[in-house]
Amino acid sequence: MLGPPRRHRPDAPAPAGVGELAEPAVMPRAALGVPPGSVPGQAGPPPDEATRPRPIPEEFERPSSARVYDYLLGGAAHGAVDRRLGDELTRTSGDVVALVRENRAFLRRAVRFLLAAGIDQFLDLGSGVPTMGNVHEVIARSRSTARVAYTDVDSIAATHGQALLAAAPTASYSTVDVTDVEAVLTAPGVTDLLDLRRPVGLLAFSVLQHVRGDAAGLVGRYLARLVPGSALAVSHFTADDGGAARNVERLTADYAHSAPRARTRDEVARIVAGTDLVEPGLTWAGEWRPEAGRPATVTAPRGHWAAVGFLR
Ligand SMILES: C[S@@+](CC[C@H](N)C(=O)[O-])C[C@H]1O[C@@H](n2cnc3c(N)ncnc32)[C@H](O)[C@@H]1O
Known part of the structure; x- marks a missing residue:
């Protein structure tokens, strides 16, 4: 069911900064169960075990947050x-494209x-597909050598x-569930890249809504593993x-x-309560420190609360 890469709204201008560094992203063939070098429709030698096409995982029969988000971006x-779901959301739920762009603009x-x-150094929870203005692109654009360990439960986001x-050398991507703090903090992609004895920027953009239980408690367990001076x-x-x-x-x-x-x-205030929030505190994503000379990117209705704070 995974078709060829297609860009959403090709005529729509991307917001400033979004996607400026995005590579011409192509779905990795391995993610589609396509053996390297094979050409659809052409007979070849019988596949051996290593290259035999595998059934498409059940996960891909249903839409996923990471992939729908990628489409909307x-x-x-x-x-x-x-x-299909992205189009239905756009048709029935207001300007969701503006809403996801506003969230990405807050991320930047x-x-x-x-x-x-x-x-x-950043630990990014529920990163989604790392294109379209994601963290390592912001770091590169800032001419910084900072590191980012991306994590997500979605296998297409991870494969991509x-x-x-x-x-x-300064970015990694681990497939891991945000609710498993130990698994996240001990994932090789995280331990190889980040030094938890030094301050870390813990990033949780538009992911905690996928945590059904005690999201504030979960964030508290992450913060307990970080040193003062770390940020959320x-x-x-x-x-x-x-x-x-x-x-x-x-x-x-x-x-x-x-x-x-x-x-x-x-x-959401309870989720960020373990930190000292910087101005303007907990606010609409589009109203969090809009760039000088640029109007706040505020959608209506506004869809995300946002905050940044430092660990005491
Ligand atoms: C709305 S997207 C946000 C992506 C990105 N953080 C951003 O703000 O642009 C939510 C992401 O959370 C991920 N996610 C959902 N449940 C998760 C879980 N239990 N563990 C890790 N990631 C999860 C989804 O796969 C998806 O990539």
Whole structure:
């Protein structure tokens, strides 16, 4: 079901900074179960065990957050089932493209802020596909040598990320579940790259809504493993501004991994309570330190609460 890479809204201008460094992303053939060198429709020698095409995993029969998100951002790591849901979201739930772009724009501003504050290593939870203005691109654009360990539960995001970052000594991508703190912190992609005895920027952009249970407790367990001076940046899907958030929850209930659940401002405040928030505190993503000379990228309805804080 995973079709050829297709760009969403090819005529739509990408927001400044989004996708400027994006490689011409191509779905890795291995991820599609296609043996290297094979040409569809052409007979070849019988495949041996190592190259025998494998059935497409069940995961790909359902849309996933990482792939739908990639589609809405204009990336290329998605399949037909993701495009169908992305189109339905766009048709029925307001300007979700603006909403995901606003979240990515917050990601860029937050990472730039943390780089300027001296954070030089990042642990990114639920990273999604690492293109379209993701963390290592912001780091490179800032001419920094900071490191980023990406993590996500989605195998296409991970396969894509690992292929894309294979030659990058300052970035890694691990397939791991955010709810398993120990597994995340001991993943080779994390331990090889990050030194937890030094401050770390813990990034949780639009991922904690996929944690059904105690998200504040989960973040607390991560923060307990980091040294003072570390930072936390969070954005979180919400229904507080009304709009179509409940419709998004309904349409995405069948996601391959966990479906998103909107949280209120108070609930998100509890998630970031273990840090000292920098100005302007917990606010709408589009209103968090908009760039000088550029208007705040505020969508209506506004879809994410956002904050950045430092560990005491
Ligand atoms: C809405 S996307 C956000 C991607 C990226 N962080 C951003 O803000 O642009 C949510 C991401 O969380 C990931 N995710 C969902 N459940 C997860 C879990 N249990 N563990 C790790 N990642 C998860 C999804 O695969 C997806 O890539």
